[in-house]
Amino acid sequence: MAGLQSIGKSDSYHILLNGFVEENGKQEVLNERFDVVPKKTLGERLAHALLFEIIAVALCAPALAWIMGKPLLHMGALTAAISLVAMLWNMVYNAGFERVERRLGWVRDTRVRVGHALGFEGGLIVIVVPLAAWWLGISLWEALVLDIGLLLFFLPYTYLYNLVYDRARDHWAGTNGQTC
Numbered sequence: 001m002a003g004l005q006s007i008g009k010s011d012s013y014h015i016l017l018n019g020f021v022e023e024n025g026k027q028e029v030l031n032e033r034f035d036v037v038p039k040k041t042l043g044e045r046l047a048h049a050l051l052f053e054i055i056a057v058a059l060c061a062p063a064l065a066w067i068m069g070k071p072l073l074h075m076g077a078l079t080a081a082i083s084l085v086a087m088l089w090n091m092v093y094n095a096g097f098e099r100v101e102r103r104l105g106w107v108r109d110t111r112v113r114v115g116h117a118l119g120f121e122g123g124l125i126v127i128v129v130p131l132a133a134w135w136l137g138i139s140l141w142e143a144l145v146l147d148i149g150l151l152l153f154f155l156p157y158t159y160l161y162n163l164v165y166d167r168a169r170d171h172w173a174g175t176n177g178q179t180c
């Protein structure tokens with residue numbers, strides 16, 4: 001005979017089971033934590049990436065136009081192009097990262113979130129620097145310096161966006177930090 005007394009506080013990444021199991025006349029306490037990474041649909045991945053980029057363009061285009069002394073439309077077009085590249089990279093990177101995360105049983109703590117943000121931004125640099133250099137008519141070095149400036153914005157932005165998104169996802173899914 002076995003009994004499950006409770007499924008403890010959780011979010012979509014952790015499930016706590018408390019209860020007992022009886023085997024061969026002996027009762028043993030069950031106190032297990034299971035770490036899970038929920039799968040996202042293609043539609044959810046698109047919404048996640050699109051919202052990320054809309055907010056980023058709204059923040060970056062005016063700031064870059066002012067810093068670079070370029071017309072807002074010119075910088076807005078570059079920002080939109082970078083946004084499209086970043087959105088596609090975001091979907092590919094997150095799908096791969098979450099696959100590795102599930103396979104290795106990682107818990108999405110601060111360390112994993114920071115690693116996620118660093119890996120994403122590192123890959124994006126390889127794509128964006130040549131694009132920015134060409135569009136602005138500057139050297140690769142100048143484009144790299146510009147991208148490093150953007151990186152200083154995007155590292156905390158990426159971390160905070162995904163943290164808020166994950167918590168909102170839990171809320172929308174009806175878990176509110178708990179599982180029934």
